[in-house]
Amino acid sequence: MKLHRADSSNRDFIELVRALDAELAQRDGSDHSFYAQFNTIDRIKYAIVAYEDDKAVGCGAIKEFAHGIMEVKRMYTLPEYRGKGIAANVLGELEKWATELGYQKCVLETGKRQQEAIALYTKNGYQIIPNYGQYVGVENSVCFEKEVRV
Numbered sequence: 001m002k003l004h005r006a007d008s009s010n011r012d013f014i015e016l017v018r019a020l021d022a023e024l025a026q027r028d029g030s031d032h033s034f035y036a037q038f039n040t041i042d043r044i045k046y047a048i049v050a051y052e053d054d055k056a057v058g059c060g061a062i063k064e065f066a067h068g069i070m071e072v073k074r075m076y077t078l079p080e081y082r083g084k085g086i087a088a089n090v091l092g093e094l095e096k097w098a099t100e101l102g103y104q105k106c107v108l109e110t111g112k113r114q115q116e117a118i119a120l121y122t123k124n125g126y127q128i129i130p131n132y133g134q135y136v137g138v139e140n141s142v143c144f145e146k147e148v149r150v
Helices: 012-034 084-098 113-121
Strands: 002-006 045-050 055-066 069-077 105-111 127-129 141-147
Touching: 002 012, 012 045, 012 055, 012 069, 045 069, 045 084, 069 084, 084 105, 084 113, 084 127, 105 113, 113 141
Parallel strands: 069 105
Antiparallel strands: 002 045, 045 055, 055 069, 105 141, 127 141
């Protein structure tokens, strides 16, 4: 597996995010439009695309949330490549990149219906926190944070 640093103009990143959005539209149902408004990728400077045998199979991104804090966004692995540690590797590379840029913490939001995502973040040291920002009071959201200082 190869991890490639990119931004939101990367064609493989764009295609993976399209697949992610299609899957989330099914999982989230009528809640999807609420979440979609916070998940545009037009201004993402820091994206990772994972490749296996030159095929784009997973992605993730970070964007500044607040001073010293990056927000993890757009984590996705193609269904047929899940269970191989791709998402954990992408997440680790995003955390490394955040520290290189001088950030000390990562936060993220996922849906309660995304049990695989919740397991991934918990397994990788993320702690559940009160819902932040636009997710305050949103019943389906669960928010996490992790200190990523070197």
